[in-house]
Amino acid sequence: MARLLQRLGLRCLGIVEQLGRIALFALSLSRAVLSPPARPGRVVQEVFDVGVLSLVIVCISGAAVGMVLGLQGYNTLIRFGAEESLGAVVGLSLIRELGPVLTGLLVTGRAGSAMAAEIATMVATEQLDGLRMMSVDPVHLVAMPKAVAMVVAMPLLSALFIVCAIFGGYVAGVEILGVDSGTYFSSLESSVDFRDDVAGSLLKALVFGVVVGLIATYRGYTSEPTSAGVSASTTATVVVSSVTILVFDYFITALWGV
Amino acid sequence: MDPSPLPDPHVQLRGVRLAFGRRRVFDGLDCDFERGSICVLLGGSGSGKSTLLRLVGGLLAPDAGRIAVAGQEVVGSSWRELREIRNKLGMMFQGGALLDSLSVYQNLALPLRERLRMREPEIAARIQLQLAAVGLEGTESLLPRQLSGGMIKRAALARALISEPEILLCDEPFSGLDPLTVHRIEALLLEVNESLGMTLVLSSHHIPSTLRMADRLLLLMDGGAVAGTPQELLHHGDARIREFLDEDAAPAGAHASRRSHS
Ligand SMILES: Nc1ncnc2c1ncn2[C@@H]1O[C@H](COP(=O)(O)OP(=O)(O)OP(=O)(O)O)[C@@H](O)[C@H]1O
Ligand SMILES: [Mg+2]
Numbered sequence: 001m002a003r004l005l006q007r008l009g010l011r012c013l014g015i016v017e018q019l020g021r022i023a024l025f026a027l028s029l030s031r032a033v034l035s036p037p038a039r040p041g042r043v044v045q046e047v048f049d050v051g052v053l054s055l056v057i058v059c060i061s062g063a064a065v066g067m068v069l070g071l072q073g074y075n076t077l078i079r080f081g082a083e084e085s086l087g088a089v090v091g092l093s094l095i096r097e098l099g100p101v102l103t104g105l106l107v108t109g110r111a112g113s114a115m116a117a118e119i120a121t122m123v124a125t126e127q128l129d130g131l132r133m134m135s136v137d138p139v140h141l142v143a144m145p146k147a148v149a150m151v152v153a154m155p156l157l158s159a160l161f162i163v164c165a166i167f168g169g170y171v172a173g174v175e176i177l178g179v180d181s182g183t184y185f186s187s188l189e190s191s192v193d194f195r196d197d198v199a200g201s202l203l204k205a206l207v208f209g210v211v212v213g214l215i216a217t218y219r220g221y222t223s224e225p226t227s228a229g230v231s232a233s234t235t236a237t238v239v240v241s242s243v244t245i246l247v248f249d250y251f252i253t254a255l256w257g258v
Numbered sequence: 259m260d261p262s263p264l265p266d267p268h269v270q271l272r273g274v275r276l277a278f279g280r281r282r283v284f285d286g287l288d289c290d291f292e293r294g295s296i297c298v299l300l301g302g303s304g305s306g307k308s309t310l311l312r313l314v315g316g317l318l319a320p321d322a323g324r325i326a327v328a329g330q331e332v333v334g335s336s337w338r339e340l341r342e343i344r345n346k347l348g349m350m351f352q353g354g355a356l357l358d359s360l361s362v363y364q365n366l367a368l369p370l371r372e373r374l375r376m377r378e379p380e381i382a383a384r385i386q387l388q389l390a391a392v393g394l395e396g397t398e399s400l401l402p403r404q405l406s407g408g409m410i411k412r413a414a415l416a417r418a419l420i421s422e423p424e425i426l427l428c429d430e431p432f433s434g435l436d437p438l439t440v441h442r443i444e445a446l447l448l449e450v451n452e453s454l455g456m457t458l459v460l461s462s463h464h465i466p467s468t469l470r471m472a473d474r475l476l477l478l479m480d481g482g483a484v485a486g487t488p489q490e491l492l493h494h495g496d497a498r499i500r501e502f503l504d505e506d507a508a509p510a511g512a513h514a515s516r517r518s519h520s
Pocket of ligand 2: 307308309352429
C-alpha cells in the first residue's frame with residue numbers, strides 16, 4: 001500500500017515537473033517571438049510547410065464529415081419534420097465544435113508529428129549543438145518559427161475544413177436527399193452568429209494551434225539524441241496534443257460558451 | 259600525470275570529473291591548451307575526445323572541476339557569458355552537424371549573419387574564399403545529403419573556420435579523407451594557425467598527420483591525460499603510450515598470432 005502511494009506520488013511529481021519544464025519552454029519561445037530578428041521568411045516557409053502537409057487531408061476529411069453530418073442530420077430531423085433546418089444543424093455543429101477539434105487532431109497527426117520528428121532528428125545529429133556553438137539560439141532559429149507557424153495555420157485550416165464540410169453537407173442534403181438549396185443556406189445564415197460562433201470557432205482553433213505548436217516543438221527539442229528518441233517524441237506529440245485538445249475543448253466550451 | 263603549467267593557457271581544465279551513469283569518462287582531468295599552439299587529442303575510441311571538446315564548448319557540464327576559455331569560466335556561466343565565450347570558439351563536430359535543410363552556402367552564411375552580422379556581399383565573398391580553401395568550389399547550392407562523407411567533413415570545417423575564431427575545436431578533421439585532401443586540410447590548418455594565431459585543438463586517429471602538425475599531444479587514458487610534445491611521447495617510459503603513436507613499436511607477436519589464427 002505504502003509502495004503504491006509512493007509510486008503514485010512520484011508519478012504526480014514527475015507530471016508537475018514536466019509541466020514546469022513546458023512552461024519554461026513556453027516562456028523562452030515567447031521571448032524568442034519578441035526578440036529580434038523576427039525571421040518572417042522562416043515563419044512564412046513554415047506556415048507553407050504546415051499548410052502543404054495538411055491541406056489535402058483537411059479538405060477531404062472536411063467534405064466527408066460534412067456529408068455524414070448531412071445524412072445523419074437529415075435522418076434525425078425528418079422524424080420531427082424539421083428537415084429545413086438541416087443547414088443550421090450542419091453549420092452550427094461544424095463551426096462551434098467539429099471544425100476546430102477535428103482540424104486540431106488532423107493537423108497534429110500530420111504536421112505536428114512531422115515538426116517534432118524534424119526537431120528531434122536535429123537533436124540526434126547534433127545540429128542544434130552546432131547552432132549553439134555558432135552563438136545561435138536554436139529556440140529562436142528553429143523552434144520559434146515552427147510554433148508560430150502552427151498558431152497561424154490552425155485557424156486557417158480550421159476555416160477551410162468548415163467550408164469543405166458545409167459543402168459536403170450541401171451535397172448530401174441538397175443534391176442527394178433533395179432538401180431545397182435555398183432553405184439549406186438561409187437556415188445556415190440565419191442561425192450562425194458572427195461573434196458568438198465564427199469568432200469563437202477561430203479562437204478555439206487558435207488555442208489548439210498554440211497547444212500543438214508548443215507540444216510538438218517542446219517534445220522535439222527535449223528528445224533523446226537517438227532514433228528511439230525521435231520516434232518517442234513523435235508518438236508523444238500526437239498522443240499528448242490530441243488528448244490536450246479534447247480536454248481544452250471541454251473547458252473552452254464550458255467557460256467561454258463557444 | 260600533472261602537466262607542467264604552460265606560459266599562456268588559452269583553454270584550461272582543472273580537476274574535471276564527468277561520468278555518464280556508471281561510465282566514468284574523466285576522473286580529475288587537468289590540461290592546458292597554449293595560445294597559438296596546435297594540440298592534438300589522442301586516445302582510443304570512447305576515450306572521451308569528443309566529450310572533452312563538448313565540455314570546452316559548454317555543451318556539456320562536468321560533474322566537478324573548472325574549465326576556462328581565454329580566462330573566462332565556462333562552467334556555471336550565464337547564457338550571455340556563454341555566448342561571449344562561444345564567439346571565440348569555432349567547432350567542427352565529428353558528424354559535421356550541418357543543418358540538413360539548408361544548402362552549403364546557407365550553412366556557411368549562418369555564423370557570418372548571426373555572429374558577425376556581416377552584410378550579404380561580404381558574406382558571399384567570404385564563402386567563396388572559404389570553400390575554395392577546403393576544395394569545395396561549386397558546391398554552394400548543394401544540400402548536405404548531396405555531399406559525400408569527406409565533403410561533409412570539409413564543409414563543416416569551412417563553417418567552423420569561416421568566422422575566424424580565436425580557438426578552433428575540430429573533432430577528427432582527417433577521418434574519411436583521401437591522402438591528398440588530408441595534406442590539403444593539414445596545410446590549411448597550419449596556415450590559419452600561422453597567419454591568424456588561431457589556437458587549434460584537434461582530435462584525431464590519424465597518427466602521421468598528427469606527428470607532422472602537433473606542437474603538443476594529449477593522450478586520453480584511464481580518465482586522465484598524458485601530455486607532451488610528440489617526441490616526448492614517442493620516447494615515453496610507458497610502453498602503451500609508445501605503441502599508440504608508433505605502430506612499428508607494437509608487440510611483435512601481434513601479427514604473428516593473428517596469422518596463425520586464420
Ligand atoms: N550522451 C552520452 N550518454 C552516455 N554516455 C556517453 C554519452 N556521450 C559519450 N558517452 C560515453 O563517453 C565515452 C566517451 O565518448 P566520446 O564520444 O567522447 O569518445 P571519443 O573519444 O570521441 O571516441 P571516438 O574516437 O570513437 O569518436 C564513451 O564511452 C561513451 O560511451
Ligand atoms: Mg569522437
